[in-house]
Amino acid sequence: MISDKKHIQQLAALLLKKGITDIVISPGSRNAPMINTFSGIPELICRNIVDERSAAYFAIGLALSRQNPVALVCTSGTASLNYAPAIAEAFYQNIPLIVLTADRPDYWIDQVESQCIRQDGIFQNFTKKGVSLPLGESEKELWFASRQINECLNLAVSGNPAPVHINIPLEEPLHHLMEAELPEVREIELADIQTTLDENEFDKLADTIHQSQKILILAGQLNPNPGLENCLAEFASKTGAVVLHEHLSNLSDPQFCGSIDLLMAAIQDENHVDFQPDLLITLGGQLVSKSLKQFLRKNKPTQHWNLNLGGEHFDTYQSLTKVIKTDAADFFVAFSDRIRSSEKSYLQQWKSIEVQVNQLRDKFAESTEFCDLKAFELIGQKIPVNTVVHLGNSSPVRYALIHNQVENAMYFSNRGTAGIDGCLSTAVGFASDSDKMNTIILGDLSFFYDSNALWNKYIGSNLRIIVIHNGGGNIFGMIKGPSDSPAFDEHFFTGNNHKAEVLAKAFGLDYFKAENETELVQTLDEFYSPEQQQAALLEIFTDSEVNTRLFRELFRNVKVNF
C-alpha cells in the first residue's frame, strides 16, 4: 500500500531511480504519507529512530558505511530543527543526507496553528540546495516538484557531496492509502564529466614539483581509499615528499609520517626554517592538530595547492596559490609518468624526528601512572586489528592520535564541526551496517549528551563503547584559558558524577568497568573476547588532575629532549 499523495509517490520513485534505498524515519503524523509509502515499498529499507537529533547523526554513520546517500524523514515543527546539528556536520564532512521534512501548508504558518514553524529554507546555510515542494497536484505542479526533487538528489552527490533539504507541505487527509504501483517518473541525470588539465598546465605543475626541495603533502580527514594510498605512496617515494597524516586520514603507508602533535613539539623555533615547505599540497577535510596549523601559518610555504573536487577555496594556511579541482587519486596518478626521482633529505629529516618522538612517547606512557594517556595506549593495544574505530570529540580524538594506529583499522570521527552531541549516534549508525567490530571511544559528557543513541533497535553485537570517565570536560583543564578561569569548575569542566552503568543496563548492554591499569588490561581481554556475544560498554575511571598533569608533562618531555 502507498499514500495517494502524488508528490510522495514521485519522490519514492525518484529515490529508487537514484539508488537511494536507506531511509531513517522518525515518527509523526504530518509525515504519514511518506511513512506509509516508503515502508510499503520492499526495496526501501526503513529504519525507525524517535529522537531526530540522534536519527540524523545515525544517518551520517550509515551513509559513511554504505558510501551512499541516506534519506531522513520527520514530521513538522521542532522535529525538523533537531536535524540541524547533524546536517551541519554532514555539510562540513561532505556527506550526502537527503533531508525530507513534512510541513503544514504555508497558509497555516504563523497562524496559531499547532506544530507549525517556518520550515522553508531552515537549513539553507548547511545544504547545497533546499526546496519546498508545491502543495497542489496539478500536472504543472507535479512537473515542477519532480524537477526540484531530481535537482536535489543530483546535487547531493555531485562535486563535493553535501546534504540537501526537501520540505514537503502536506494537507489532510494524510492517511489515504491505495493499492498501486509507483508512477513512472522522468529521471533527470547530472553527468559529471571528468575534465583533465591540459598538457601545458601539467608540465608547469611538474616543473614546480621538480624545483621544490621540500614538498609537504598534508592529508586531512579522508574515507578509506586504497587506490589513493597507493598512488600517493608512489608519488612520495619518487619526489621525496613528506606525507603528514592523522588516523582520520585513513592512510597507513610506513613512509608517511604520523604523530603530528609530538613532531610539532619536537621542532624547535630555530629549526623551523628546515621544516618549512617550499610546496604544500593539501587534500581531504579537517585536520585535528592545531599546532601544525599554527606552524604552517607561521612558516608559510612558497606555494600551496589544494586538491578538491568542488573547487572550493580552502585557504587554511593563509598561503593558497592554486585550487586544483580534481579527485586527489587522479591528481597523483597523472604525475606518475611525469616526475623524476629526487633526493630525500627533507623526508629523512622528518622521519628521524618521528622515530625519536615515538620512542619518547612509548617510554613516557609505559612508566607513567594510570591516566587517560595510558588508558589510550592500552586500549590501542587491545582493539582487534582490521576493525572500525570511532573517536569522540574533545580529548579522546587527541589522545588516540598521540598513539599508533591500530593495524588495518578504519577511523571515523565527527570532525566536520567537532560537536560532542552525536558521536555515539554516528558510531551506532555505522556499526549497524558493518560486519566488523566497531569501537567508539568517547568522553563522559559526550556519552551522556548522546545516550539516546542507544534508544533504537539497531544496536548490534559488534558494538563496543568505551567511556573515558574523567569526571567532566577534561579538555578544558588541558588547554590554557579555560583552565585559568575562575569559572573553570562550574562552567567549563562541569563536574559529572553520573555513571554510565545504569544507562548501559537500561538499554540492554553488558557493562564493564576499570579503575586502574591491571583492571583495564584484564577487562579489555574480556570485552573483546569471542565469548562476548552482545554489545558492551566499558567505563574507565580516571582522575582529571592527573590526566592534565601527565598530558602536559608528555609534551614538555618531548620539548626538552630536542
Ligand SMILES: Cc1ncc(C[n+]2csc(CCOP(=O)(O)OP(=O)(O)O)c2C)c(N)n1
Ligand atoms: C554540541 C557541543 N557542545 C559543546 C561543545 C564544547 N565542548 C568541547 S569538549 C567539551 C567537553 C567534553 O567532555 P567529555 O566528553 O567528558 O570529554 P573530555 O573533555 O573529558 O575528554 C565540550 C562541552 C562541543 N564541542 N559540542
Ligand SMILES: [Mg+2]
Ligand atoms: Mg570527560
